[in-house]
Amino acid sequence: MTLIDETPPDAAKLEQFVFRAVDEVGATLNAALVVMGDRLGLYRALAGAGLVTSGELAARTGTAERYVREWLNAQAAGGFVTYHPGEGAYSLPPEQAVAFCDENSPAYLPGLFQNALGSVLDSPRITDAARSGAGFGWHEHNHHVHEGCERFFRPGYNANLVDSWLPALDGVVAKLQRGARVADVGCGHGASAVLMARAFPDSTFVGSDYHARSIETAHRRAEQAGVGDRVRFEVEPAAAYTGEGYDLVTMFDCLHDMGDPVGAARHVLDTLAPDGTWMIVEPAAGDRVEDNLNPIGRAYYGFSTLLCTPASLSQDVGLALGAQAGEARLRELVTAAGFTRFRRAAETPFNLVLEARP
Numbered sequence: 626m627t628l629i630d631e632t633p634p635d636a637a638k639l640e641q642f643v644f645r646a647v648d649e650v651g652a653t654l655n656a657a658l659v660v661m662g663d664r665l666g667l668y669r670a671l672a673g674a675g676l677v678t679s680g681e682l683a684a685r686t687g688t689a690e691r692y693v694r695e696w697l698n699a700q701a702a703g704g705f706v707t708y709h710p711g712e713g714a715y716s717l718p719p720e721q722a723v724a725f726c727d728e729n730s731p732a733y734l735p736g737l738f739q740n741a742l743g744s745v746l747d748s749p750r751i752t753d754a755a756r757s758g759a760g761f762g763w764h765e766h767n768h769h770v771h772e773g774c775e776r777f778f779r780p781g782y783n784a785n786l787v788d789s790w791l792p793a794l795d796g797v798v799a800k801l802q803r804g805a806r807v808a809d810v811g812c813g814h815g816a817s818a819v820l821m822a823r824a825f826p827d828s829t830f831v832g833s834d835y836h837a838r839s840i841e842t843a844h845r846r847a848e849q850a851g852v853g854d855r856v857r858f859e860v861e862p863a864a865a866y867t868g869e870g871y872d873l874v875t876m877f878d879c880l881h882d883m884g885d886p887v888g889a890a891r892h893v894l895d896t897l898a899p900d901g902t903w904m905i906v907e908p909a910a911g912d913r914v915e916d917n918l919n920p921i922g923r924a925y926y927g928f929s930t931l932l933c934t935p936a937s938l939s940q941d942v943g944l945a946l947g948a949q950a951g952e953a954r955l956r957e958l959v960t961a962a963g964f965t966r967f968r969r970a971a972e973t974p975f976n977l978v979l980e981a982r983p
């Protein structure tokens with residue numbers, strides 16, 4: 626289909642678009658500036674400190690004033706920090722203090738920016754892959770992607786997993802309280818497995834991921850949390866994790882990253898107890914492209930272009946569901962693998978929580 630718009634460009638609209646694009650350039654640079662502020666402790670030193678000059682902030686964080694002043698002005702121009710011209714000083718609004726300093730808040734943002742920065746850093750290699758159609762595996766990315774992903778997802782899991790997502794599944798919490806066997810597949814740094822293990826001391830957990838370095842980190846996280854005796858981790862792809870008769874299999878934000886999600890779904894069916902449950906947490910998305918043309922869809926399509934789609938294409942089958950597959954497509958896939966029951970159990974602005982049963 627060819628549709629050529631022959632209307633000449635409107636000069637005012639063009640100017641408007643250029644100014645909008647300048648704001649986008651500021652936002653792109655801000656991913657690096659937020660990670661910088663996080664790493665140098667600038668947000669933490671500003672939080673709750675009232676009015677602070679660039680010199681005071683530099684002194685408190687052991688950094689160079691000239692860099693800090695420029696960073697503060699960029700933050701003020703973007704509305705992340707407030708500038709007080711009368712005093713020549715800056716302050717961090719309380720909402721931004723939560724968003725940048727409270728690791729336990731679901732609004733905690735540094736991980737999201739770190740993940741975005743990591744994705745951008747690897748974008749030249751993704752650009753090359755887009756020419757040939759080659760994939761680019763999760764394991765090939767720089768550490769900001771892996772660390773940023775954990776830091777972004779963990780607060781959301783802390784806020785929702787035990788209190789609302791698991792209770793939304795039919796009969797699962799009672800089983801976990803009695804003592805259930807759980808497989809957390811594609812577990813990355815293990816945030817979800819560790820959280821569930823802390824909440825349900827009579828249950829046992831097997832976390833798996835094909836990425837060996839993530840599994841090393843997951844081991845450490847479980848030891849640090851004191852649940853190492855009940856959480857075992859293994860380096861295995863989703864189609865081959867060990868064990869059977871699981872009461873619950875979980876996949877957090879990883880099904881769409883897999884090359885062969887149908888093959889993975891068949892393995893889940895083979896390893897679940899007859900009345901077991903598969904919980905699939907996927908990025909929130911509508912079923913049609915036009916449903917996702919909003920800020921969250923934009924961020925997810927961006928991550929999907931740079932991370933999720935290349936990850937899937939790097940594996941056998943290379944189905945490349947993308948991070949905005951939507952519930953209808955996921956239902957198709959899960960039922961094609963042989964599951965007979967499928968429903969949306971819960972949702973947040975960022976996630977769909979789906980329940981599949983044999």
Ligand SMILES: C[S@@+](CC[C@H](N)C(=O)[O-])C[C@H]1O[C@@H](n2cnc3c(N)ncnc32)[C@H](O)[C@@H]1O
Nearest residue numbers: 763811812813834835836862863877879882883
């Ligand atoms: C976006 S990360 C999510 C990690 C973790 N579930 C979390 O919520 O923090 C996607 C994960 O899927 C894993 N993954 C991708 N393909 C996989 C496969 N075929 N088998 C097992 N893990 C896979 C990646 O290694 C990565 O850890």
